[in-house]
Amino acid sequence: MDFQTEKEIISIIADVTGFEEDEISPDTNIVEDLEVDSIKAIEITVAIEKKFKISIRDEDVPRIISVRQAVELVQKLLQPA
Amino acid sequence: MMNTRVVITGLGAVASIGIGKDAFWDGLRSGTPGISPLCAFDTSKHFTHNGGEVKQFAAGKFIDEEKLHTMNRATHLAVASARLAVADAQFTTEQLSNFIVGVSHGTTLGAAQAIEGVDDALVHTTVVSADLFRQMPPHTAPAEIAREFKCTGPHFMVSTACAAGNYAIAHAYDLIRFKRADIMLAGASDGISRIEYTGFNQFSAVAPERCQPFDKNRRGMIPAEGAGMLVLESLENAVRRNAPIYAELLGYGLSCDAHHMTNAAVDGITACIRNALRDAAISADDVDYISAHGTGTRANDRAECAAIRDVFGDRYRSIPVSSIKSMLGHTMGAASALEAITCALVVKNDILPPTINFETPDPECDVDCVPNQARHHVVKIALNNSYAFGGNNASIVIGKFLQ
Amino acid sequence: MRNVVITGIGVLSPIGIGKEPFWDALAAGRTGFRPVTLFDTSSFRTNIAGEITDFDPLALLGKKGLRDLDRSTRLLCSAAKLAIEDGKLEITGEKTHTTGVAVGATYGSLHSISQFDRTAIIEGPRAVNPSHFPNTVLNSPASQVSIRFNIKGFNTTVSTGFCASLDAAAYAADFIRLNRADAVLAGGVEELCEETFMYFHALGYLSGADSSTASCCPFDARRKGTILSEAAAVLVLEDEQTAAQRNAAVLARFRGYANAFDPSAKENFHGTGAGLKRAVLLALEDASLAPEDIDYICACSNGSPELDRTETAVIKSVFGSHAYATPVSSIKSMVGEAYSASGALALSAAVGALHRNLIPPTMNFQLQDPECDLDCVPNKAKQHRVQNVLITAVDPYGQSSAAVLGK
Numbered sequence: 001m002d003f004q005t006e007k008e009i010i011s012i013i014a015d016v017t018g019f020e021e022d023e024i025s026p027d028t029n030i031v032e033d034l035e036v037d038s039i040k041a042i043e044i045t046v047a048i049e050k051k052f053k054i055s056i057r058d059e060d061v062p063r064i065i066s067v068r069q070a071v072e073l074v075q076k077l078l079q080p081a
Numbered sequence: 082m083m084n085t086r087v088v089i090t091g092l093g094a095v096a097s098i099g100i101g102k103d104a105f106w107d108g109l110r111s112g113t114p115g116i117s118p119l120c121a122f123d124t125s126k127h128f129t130h131n132g133g134e135v136k137q138f139a140a141g142k143f144i145d146e147e148k149l150h151t152m153n154r155a156t157h158l159a160v161a162s163a164r165l166a167v168a169d170a171q172f173t174t175e176q177l178s179n180f181i182v183g184v185s186h187g188t189t190l191g192a193a194q195a196i197e198g199v200d201d202a203l204v205h206t207t208v209v210s211a212d213l214f215r216q217m218p219p220h221t222a223p224a225e226i227a228r229e230f231k232c233t234g235p236h237f238m239v240s241t242a243c244a245a246g247n248y249a250i251a252h253a254y255d256l257i258r259f260k261r262a263d264i265m266l267a268g269a270s271d272g273i274s275r276i277e278y279t280g281f282n283q284f285s286a287v288a289p290e291r292c293q294p295f296d297k298n299r300r301g302m303i304p305a306e307g308a309g310m311l312v313l314e315s316l317e318n319a320v321r322r323n324a325p326i327y328a329e330l331l332g333y334g335l336s337c338d339a340h341h342m343t344n345a346a347v348d349g350i351t352a353c354i355r356n357a358l359r360d361a362a363i364s365a366d367d368v369d370y371i372s373a374h375g376t377g378t379r380a381n382d383r384a385e386c387a388a389i390r391d392v393f394g395d396r397y398r399s400i401p402v403s404s405i406k407s408m409l410g411h412t413m414g415a416a417s418a419l420e421a422i423t424c425a426l427v428v429k430n431d432i433l434p435p436t437i438n439f440e441t442p443d444p445e446c447d448v449d450c451v452p453n454q455a456r457h458h459v460v461k462i463a464l465n466n467s468y469a470f471g472g473n474n475a476s477i478v479i480g481k482f483l484q
Numbered sequence: 485m486r487n488v489v490i491t492g493i494g495v496l497s498p499i500g501i502g503k504e505p506f507w508d509a510l511a512a513g514r515t516g517f518r519p520v521t522l523f524d525t526s527s528f529r530t531n532i533a534g535e536i537t538d539f540d541p542l543a544l545l546g547k548k549g550l551r552d553l554d555r556s557t558r559l560l561c562s563a564a565k566l567a568i569e570d571g572k573l574e575i576t577g578e579k580t581h582t583t584g585v586a587v588g589a590t591y592g593s594l595h596s597i598s599q600f601d602r603t604a605i606i607e608g609p610r611a612v613n614p615s616h617f618p619n620t621v622l623n624s625p626a627s628q629v630s631i632r633f634n635i636k637g638f639n640t641t642v643s644t645g646f647c648a649s650l651d652a653a654a655y656a657a658d659f660i661r662l663n664r665a666d667a668v669l670a671g672g673v674e675e676l677c678e679e680t681f682m683y684f685h686a687l688g689y690l691s692g693a694d695s696s697t698a699s700c701c702p703f704d705a706r707r708k709g710t711i712l713s714e715a716a717a718v719l720v721l722e723d724e725q726t727a728a729q730r731n732a733a734v735l736a737r738f739r740g741y742a743n744a745f746d747p748s749a750k751e752n753f754h755g756t757g758a759g760l761k762r763a764v765l766l767a768l769e770d771a772s773l774a775p776e777d778i779d780y781i782c783a784c785s786n787g788s789p790e791l792d793r794t795e796t797a798v799i800k801s802v803f804g805s806h807a808y809a810t811p812v813s814s815i816k817s818m819v820g821e822a823y824s825a826s827g828a829l830a831l832s833a834a835v836g837a838l839h840r841n842l843i844p845p846t847m848n849f850q851l852q853d854p855e856c857d858l859d860c861v862p863n864k865a866k867q868h869r870v871q872n873v874l875i876t877a878v879d880p881y882g883q884s885s886a887a888v889l890g891k
Binding site: 083126127183184188190191196197200201203204209211214215217218219220221224227228231232233234235236237238239240241242252255259261275276277278279280281282335336337338339340342343349352469471472473 | 580581584585589590591592594597598600601602604605606608609610612614617618620621622623624626627628630631633634635636637638639640641642643644645651655658662664679682683686687742743744745746747749758759762879881882883
């Protein structure tokens with residue numbers, strides 16, 4: 001897994017949820033462990049879209065449950081078509 | 082003093098499905114959807130592109146030419162609905178001036194288009210027209226109504242989002258019972274708003290084509306605009322001037338979820354309904370029809386049906402529950418005012434408007450939603466529900482007028 | 485019908501945070517006008533406002549849930565917290581359902597609405613922060629009070645501009661009288677922001693807009709406008725018996741209220757006299773009081789040339805020969821024009837006057853205006869027996885409101 005992408009995603013999630021970065025690991029369940037409701041989930045998605053200049057929501061988005069899944073999706077979208 | 086009975090003697094509706102009470106009622110009965118591609122602003126970068134605009138509305142028909150530029154869209158709609166309601170109640174402005182007349186008005190975002198106009202000018206660094214500033218406060222809507230009809234009585238503006246209409250009507254009801262006014266013009270308005278459209282789009286809460294309340298495959302609400310105005314007066318006053326009476330306002334209930342800004346709490350909704358029933362001195366068994374908040378979002382309809390099951394128990398499947406938002410879209414603050422107008426017409430005519438676009442039942446929303454076709458049904462008591470952002474809930478009880 | 489009393493007050497103002505500091509500041513004639521730091525004022529002809537510079541939301545509200553709350557909400561929640569503490573109000577168990585919230589907030593937060601919209605214009609609709617969308621509804625600050633303090637009875641936001649928080653308090657009193665609630669947090673909030681400042685500036689309400697030095701001097705012949713400020717104030721209104729049952733300290737009684745609309749109102753407070761007179765007369769009637777029973781008028785005059793003249797004329801018309809014997813002061817000479825929050829601030833000040841038998845002064849008074857020649861308590865607070873206070877509010881779009889508090 002791309003370490004830089006993971007670091008940036010964790011930073012975004014930390015900022016939105018108010019949890020510390022060292023409390024968030026690749027396997028953290030975003031919804032259950034970090035008290036993320038539907039609005040915060042979208043906020044995280046929007047922040048990731050802005051950061052990486054990608055469009056997640058035009059894809060058929062699988063539910064991003066863990067940090068690891070978020071990173072994998074971002075990497076997939078960053079790959080040249 | 083608090084024994085004064087309050088009746089509804091005039092109705093003014095401005096909505097995508099019809100302007101004026103008759104056109105509005107015809108639209109409801111025929112199940113006409115009022116959703117179309119939005120023209121008021123650019124939606125090319127949004128996820129959806131449709132809304133419930135009142136495209137056929139010509140403000141100049143209701144407001145003097147030279148005053149038009151001093152008011153924004155929500156106010157145009159409000160003044161028009163007030164004109165329609167006052168005429169419907171068979172008053173001229175001169176006749177109204179013999180009474181203490183007050184205005185109680187509601188909105189979600191007030192003069193949204195004025196704010197948006199100012200923002201456009203600020204972002205593009207063009208000069209902001211003084212007109213836009215003057216139009217900006219939300220309470221310019223009731224002020225223009227009061228000015229139009231030379232009202233000097235009690236004045237009120239409430240901004241409890243998607244329940245504002247019911248809050249405005251409820252307060253007008255109290256004012257008449259307190260004898261602070263003989264007649265109240267009570268209602269609500271909202272113009273189609275880019276801010277609202279953007280926000281709901283960003284929530285992924287907007288259905289792309291059709292609003293399908295209670296349907297298993299419902300995809301969300303559809304932002305819309307409109308205005309609803311009711312003329313309320315004491316029964317004594319109405320009888321004295323031989324006014325035609327649509328219905329009686331029997332009471333209301335409020336509650337606050339105190340839970341989440343946008344996700345409804347079932348216990349907040351049930352508390353609200355129970356407060357309304359208690360205030361109207363009726364039991365759950367007395368309710369013959371429910372005008373649902375029914376926005377068509379997955380969350381609202383599920384929560385609302387859970388609350389209905391809780392309050393109405395075994396009877397819940399025998400009480401028709403329809404959502405006119407299936408036709409109008411969500412007219413924001415105006416919604417519950419237009420729904421109150423609907424309830425007045427329901428108890429007067431014993432006809433239920435349908436929930437259109439209904440295809441697939443959802444076991445979580447297994448109420449009788451009057452699917453797709455209006456039908457005849459004797460309604461002595463109608464319950465008008467509304468649940469707003471912030472968990473501000475309101476339910477009003479409208480009854481067939483019996484001597 | 486039930487009697488309504490006031491059992492707690494929470495205030496955040498440019499001259500002090502907390503009920504006692506606020507009352508002390510009023511007594512000392514302290515003014516709260518300073519150069520704005522919250523936004524860039526270089527495109528305006530004045531840079532003075534009543535900004536609350538010592539506001540620490542983290543200290544008052546704690547970190548949890550603070551991040552997405554805008555300034556209006558933070559101010560209002562802080563005022564609510566102080567009011568609950570001051571009134572020793574317990575909102576638990578069944579009381580969560582018999583307690584309500586009624587707030588005057590014309591726009592909610594105009595800043596939140598405008599920033600959300602501008603982000604969408606500049607960056608596109610898909611770039612807005614969804615967590616900020618709930619802040620764009622006008623009832624957001626009030627609703628957050630319910631969420632934070634678990635208040636479920638009812639929650640209503642009143643948006644009548646200059647009259648908003650006076651109207652909210654009256655709405656609260658009505659609910660108590662109607663047995664719909666036993667206690668209500670009633671108040672108002674107005675945050676200082678570029679957008680509201682721009683509005684006041686564009687409509688010519690602000691002193692200093694003609695490039696002279698900004699000054700808020702109500703009733704003074706030199707007055708040319710007001711100074712915009714921010715504030716949040718919440719009062720605990722309660723049923724008298726419920727308050728007695730819990731041994732609450734009663735600060736004042738809510739004795740009466742009325743409002744009226746004046747269709748002849750024009751720009752900048754012109755043509756509002758008939759409406760204000762009607763509101764005052766009806767409020768006195770509602771309180772079962774005669775004009776001579778009023779010991780202090782907490783005026784809405786704010787340095788706007790026409791408003792102060794109109795209010796003076798109305799007082800003379802209603803009070804007749806008693807007008808010159810009744811002190812009339814404007815706390816806006818100290819706290820500025822707090823728009824939606826002005827009524828709640830005035831109520832809070834009126835309670836102080838009743839409690840301390842001390843009438844706050846009209847500060848910055850130098851030059852007598854023959855058309856505003858009542859006793860405006862110039863520049864120094866006055867010790868005076870205060871049994872009943874009249875509070876007024878006038879909105880230039882046509883509404884006037886008046887309330888009466890008693891000991």
